[in-house]
Amino acid sequence: MDVKTLCLGLLSLGDACGYDLKKTFESSFKHFFPAGYGSIYPALADLANAGLVECTKVPQAGKPDRKVYRITDSGRRVFLDALNHTEPQHKLRSEFLATIYFADLLDTERLGVLLDDRLQKLRDTVAQIEHIEQEWGPETPAGARFVAGFGAEMAKAAAEYVETNRHLLTNASNGERISEIKAAAGG
Amino acid sequence: MDVKTLCLGLLSLGDACGYDLKKTFESSFKHFFPAGYGSIYPALADLANAGLVECTKVPQAGKPDRKVYRITDSGRRVFLDALNHTEPQHKLRSEFLATIYFADLLDTERLGVLLDDRLQKLRDTVAQIEHIEQEWGPETPAGARFVAGFGAEMAKAAAEYVETNRHLLTNASNGERISEIKAAAGG
DNA sequence: CAAATCATTATCAATCTGATATATATCAGC
DNA sequence: GCTGATATATATCAGATTGATAATGATTTG
Numbered sequence: 001m002d003v004k005t006l007c008l009g010l011l012s013l014g015d016a017c018g019y020d021l022k023k024t025f026e027s028s029f030k031h032f033f034p035a036g037y038g039s040i041y042p043a044l045a046d047l048a049n050a051g052l053v054e055c056t057k058v059p060q061a062g063k064p065d066r067k068v069y070r071i072t073d074s075g076r077r078v079f080l081d082a083l084n085h086t087e088p089q090h091k092l093r094s095e096f097l098a099t100i101y102f103a104d105l106l107d108t109e110r111l112g113v114l115l116d117d118r119l120q121k122l123r124d125t126v127a128q129i130e131h132i133e134q135e136w137g138p139e140t141p142a143g144a145r146f147v148a149g150f151g152a153e154m155a156k157a158a159a160e161y162v163e164t165n166r167h168l169l170t171n172a173s174n175g176e177r178i179s180e181i182k183a184a185a186g187g
Numbered sequence: 188m189d190v191k192t193l194c195l196g197l198l199s200l201g202d203a204c205g206y207d208l209k210k211t212f213e214s215s216f217k218h219f220f221p222a223g224y225g226s227i228y229p230a231l232a233d234l235a236n237a238g239l240v241e242c243t244k245v246p247q248a249g250k251p252d253r254k255v256y257r258i259t260d261s262g263r264r265v266f267l268d269a270l271n272h273t274e275p276q277h278k279l280r281s282e283f284l285a286t287i288y289f290a291d292l293l294d295t296e297r298l299g300v301l302l303d304d305r306l307q308k309l310r311d312t313v314a315q316i317e318h319i320e321q322e323w324g325p326e327t328p329a330g331a332r333f334v335a336g337f338g339a340e341m342a343k344a345a346a347e348y349v350e351t352n353r354h355l356l357t358n359a360s361n362g363e364r365i366s367e368i369k370a371a372a373g374g
Numbered sequence: 375c376a377a378a379t380c381a382t383t384a385t386c387a388a389t390c391t392g393a394t395a396t397a398t399a400t401c402a403g404c
Numbered sequence: 405g406c407t408g409a410t411a412t413a414t415a416t417c418a419g420a421t422t423g424a425t426a427a428t429g430a431t432t433t434g
Contacts, residue, residue: 001282002420009289019382028288032281039421041384062429064382083289084297088282090305095188095275097219097337102196102270103330110271118277142356143290150284150348157344161337169329189389206413226390228415249398251413 001086003035004043008079011053011071018044018067027132028144031125031151044069052078103169115166122159126152188273190222191230195266198240198258205231205254214319215331218312218338231256239265290356302353309346313339 006029010021018041025035044067047053052075058066071079096118103111129152136145193216197208205228212222231254234240239262245253258266283305290298316339323332 032284088286090281090283094219094277096277097334099275101330143288147284153348161340
C-alpha cells in the first residue's frame, strides 16, 4: 500500500483536495504513515489519470483554485481490492536508535540531549493523539480508534523504556574510550 | 542520517564488504533501520568516491572478488561529526495500521488473518532479537544492548495491544455496512 | 502596521525500495 | 550422482518517497 492507495482510501470517506488530505495525514496518520505534498500531489494526478478519481476546480477569491477530488466507482473497487489483497508492511526507520547504537562515541551531554528530545517527542505524540481522540464522537469508526490507541500505547511504552534503561548507556569507562577514538580520528 | 552514514559507522567498527554489511543490517538493524543492496552498494561507492573509505579487492576461488572497505581518518571524522550534529529522525511507516484504519471495509476473516499475521511477526521479531542477544559476550557495547532491548520491548507492547484490543474491531453492525459499501462500489 | 501563519497549488534533486540479474559453491535429500 | 535450495558476492534500475523550495494573496497576531 502506497500513498496513492491511501489517498484513494481517504477519498472513499469524502471529497477532498490535496491540502485537505495533507491535513488528515498530519492529524490522524502522522504517527504511522507520514506523507508530504511531494507524494500527495503526484498521487492525486496519477489517480485522476487512471480514472479512479474525478477532479473539479473550485475557484476562490484570492486563493488558488481548490482542486476537489471525488472517488469513482472504479476507484472504490480498486481500493477495496488493495485492502483485501495486499500484504501490509510495517517498518520503523529510526535514526535515533541508529545514533544510540553508537552511544560509545557520544559524550554524556550529547547523549542526554538526544534522550531528552526523544522523550519530549514521545510525550508530544501522546498529547496530540489524545487531543484528536477528544474531538471524536460516537460515530468515529473502530479502526480509527484502534490505530490511535496503538500509537499512544507505543509512545508510552517507548518513553518508559528510555527512562528505565537510559542509565545503561552512561558508565564510567566511557570518557576514556571516546578520547582514544577521537584521537585515532585525528580530529 | 542516511544509509551512507550508517555504513560508514559500521565500517568504523571494522572492515567489511557490502555483503557483510547487509548481514549486519539483517541481524542487528532489521527492526529499526532496514536497508537492502540497492542502497548499500551505491552508498559504498559514494563513500569511496569521497575518500571516506578505501577499497581493496580480494580475489576468491569461484566467488566474485570481495571488495573490502576500510574507513579512513577523514571518514572517522565525518562520521563523528554526523553523530554529534545531526537531528535524528524516528519514523514508522505502517501499511498494517493504515489497513486497520479501514477495518469497517474488511470482512471478519480477512481482519483476523491480518491481526494474526502481525502478531506472528511481532513474536518472530522478539525471538530474533533474543537470539542475537544470546550470542553476545560481556564486551558487547551498551548501545547495541539498548537498541535490541528497545526493539524487543516495543514488539511485546505491540503484541499486547493487539491482543487486548482486537475485539474493538469486530462488532455486530459491520456485516451490514460492508454490504452497503460494496454495493455502492458496483462490484 | 509588520510579521507570521493560512490556504492552495506544484516541482525537483537526492535517496530509498524491491525486484532482478549473474556466477559459482556447497549441502541436503532423493 | 542429480536436483533444488541456500550461501557468497557483485551490481543495476524503474518507481516511490523525502524534504526543501517556490509562488501568491488573505487573514490573524503581536
